[in-house]
Amino acid sequence: VIKMVGQVYFVAGGGIILITIVLIFASNEKVFLMHFMIPGIDVDTQVGYLMTLTLHTMCFLFGAFGLFAGDLFFLLFLGQPMLFLDLLVLKVKSLNEAAAENSSNAERLLIEIIEWHQYYTDYNLRCNRIFYYINSMQIVTSGISIICTLYIILLGDWPGAYLYILVAFGGLYLYCIMGTKIQTCNTAFCEELWNINFYDLEVKNQKMIIPILMKAQNPSEIKVGGFLPLSVQTALQITKTIYGIFTMMLRFLEENQ
Structure with missing residues (x-):
């Protein structure tokens, strides 16, 4: 990416x-x-x-x-959840093998998975807190940039606008695609926890895993403005709004001509 x-x-x-x-x-x-x-x-x-x-x-x-x-700084942080998921897959595999063999390491491996899930959840919360204003301003300014660039294209004042609009749309969808990937990662994280062989564990270990299964079904999401999820669906809604403003600009220019 x-x-x-x-x-x-x-x-x-x-x-x-x-x-x-x-x-x-x-x-x-x-x-x-x-x-x-x-x-x-x-x-x-x-x-x-x-x-x-x-x-x-x-x-x-x-x-x-x-x-x-700026985009590189953003990608380095929000690209980490996929790494957490890959490591979780390995941890769950090790736990299932240990539980099937009734190994004494099963409880230790389960505790590692619980701590790993807590760290993953905390990481997403910190990213949401750190990038809250950055995400919101990036989405808003990308939308304004696209509208202004479309107006410049209609006026024909800057030939470079035809290429710059690709950058503007890229900035909008890049952030939203990363948000969607995190949503997908949250779902995959929960599904991977369900892959733990529950009935191979001891009773006390079964009780330990229930809270994280409940927590994994309600993951934290990165928000735009505190209410819109950072996702491709949000980008499509913004694009529809931009299209509506663009048609208004066309009518305005036609009336002035």
Whole structure:
């Protein structure tokens, strides 16, 4: 996933710069990579235009790297639950083998699984607390970015908008897809706990496993704004809202024409 995200940023960023270079040589007008001017620099002169273009390129590259670094930080943390699940599978397998052989290690292995589930639950709660504002702002700003980019495309002011909108949609769906993967991981975690051979355990160990089975059926979820689950379904709802706003913008532009 990290490699794919890096490739998206590389292709989109490189494509926007390439389009700008082509337009510079193909058009008689001054084409800018970004739409802001620097006070004190006259873009009507050749030197001023080149200075502005150089600063635009530097800001663009630093911005692209910053976006990728932010997504990388997010992915490193929210990608860990899948690792927890893989390790749980191995622990459950070891427990079932020990229980089938009536080994004295069965109770110790069961306690390890209980502690592992507690650690997994605590990890999800901490991620939800740490990334609460980050997730909420990322989803909101991605939606606003998509709407603004669509409006720019309609106006035709920035050719790079056609590629940038891929980054905007990618940022929206990346976070929501990771949220869906965590939901899937929670379900798989619960199912794996049910794979424990319950009747091979001693009675006292059977009583120990019941609370974690109940807890696993009500896992913590990462929320957007405290009420919407971070999932692909939420991304689809936001996309429908964006589509409605886009049709309103089309009508607005048609009326003004």
